[in-house]
Amino acid sequence: MSTPSEPGLSAIVGERRQLINLAYRLLGSLVEAEDAVQETYARWYAMSPARQEAVASPGAWLTTVATRVCLDLLGSARVRRERYVGEWIPEPLPDRTESIGGPAGGSRAEPIDPADWVTLDESVNMAFLVILESMTPAERVAFILHDVFRYPFAEVAEMVGRTPAACRRLASSARRRVRAAQVPAAPATEQARVVGHFKQAWEARDIEALVGLLAPDATMTADGGGMVGAVLRPVRGSERIAQYLIHIADKAPGLTLLERTVNGRPGLVAQHTGVTATVAAFGLTGDRITRIWAIRNPAKLRPWTETGSG
Template identity: 40%
Template sequence: MDEHEFLAERFQEHRDHLRAVAYRMLGSLTEADDAVQEAWLRLARVDTGEIANMGGWLTTVISRVCLDMLRSRKSRREEPLDTHVPDPTVTSADPAEQAEIVDSVGLALLVVLEMLSPAERLAFVLHDMFGLPFGEIAPIVGRSPAAAAQMASRARRRVRGAAVPDADLPAQRAVVDAFTAAARAGDFEALVAVLDPDIVLRADMGAGPSRLVRGAKTVAGQALLFTQTGAPTAHPVLINGVAGLLTIVDGQPFAVFSPVVRGGRIIEINILADPERLARLDLAGLVS
């Protein structure tokens, strides 16, 4: 094994961790992969003999790459943050495969992370999700450890507002199934009954007109309107580890529907219906 192969093997040992950090930092699967690739390129350009802790060094590098990407994105972002839905991870709802979902972060939480400043997001993700001490986070954001701790604290207060689903996956699925059945039947009252009165629906349409809708009756009306267009077919899936739906129109993925179920009702719905972004997701095995 030559030196390049040995280095690639060492990097591979940390790839899953680096991608997990990048996904939580960026909320984009393609950008997370780009960040991991950039971390590899930077590793290949340095004298690895001077790296005492490969995992720590790579975490620092991927964090700096993501911070730069977040700052660049913030300066050019055009779509409103309140209707932006991060990339979901969509997997089979087959119970035999659910054991593989061991490290998911909820889509609703990623939505809230989008509202943070780049430095706040980095401080929160690295400390609260990955346990990095503020002494290691501080140089990445160019602040003191105390200032980095304050950033994470501000982020934590915002994150407390994230919709948290009940942990019971079968109970989640039962509520989502009830929603689907009511929508198919055109039963407005049954739809309202399964929705929290203060529900928020966020629909990211990409280049199309995105929507932010509040209130059970308004959301129920939108659901009935959707079922009347294009005869969509809804496939049960897991979205970031919780019960959701992949809707298909004319044999093609149309939208990823990610509800948050708590106390037997849906309190939030995040929908990604951006054709370009859906095309980049790995949905092929879920459409047949």
């Protein structure tokens, strides 16, 4: 009796990767994206088999529900982030083709981490995600659905419960925000070269070299979430940032820096006594670092610490 339903079940489960990709871009948090997708599936399985059978396109239904769940979460997230300790930075994602560092080996019997399912492209680089944070929830949803996932405005309208014209206006407003805030990204090879030199200068505690790699008006933002030590306000200016980094290195002898891909772009992972303590993403203009986003909140570093052991 179960045979006829198996293809349908497979199709439903097969939507999970797409839903995680969508929800992460909408929310900037893998934890919240996972919760949103779980809620979406809970609503699907709460329906009777007859109601499920009546759904013409289960994939479209799941996408619509996930979008609406994310829209609700975005509204409540704004309130939560007003109470957040220090600065809130989107959750960083690793490239799972790279070793994060630490002992490896053995076989992974645990379920696939949702981080493995997020496609790393320009729509998840840290600079872009930070711009998305400046948008209203409605702008962000309309923009991501149309400009990133290429849904026609008629379908976007059905998902968010607005008219196509309203969704078009929202996406257009979001696009203006992106154009106003975005600077041309340095090629990945150039960014990797600069980040590599930055790593060497930090390890050598070479303050002059650090200042030379930073734009004069560079900004460093840290996110400790009140769970670990981190500056509560952005550090501005190349000299102040360099001095702060040297101070951190002096306070944490034995700090190990690893060059790793962060949200699809070259970045750094700092480990202390073998444990990932900080993931840093970088924004560059030309050959100078203009932005550093340092994520230290342990709750946001789960994909960076769940490595094989043994």
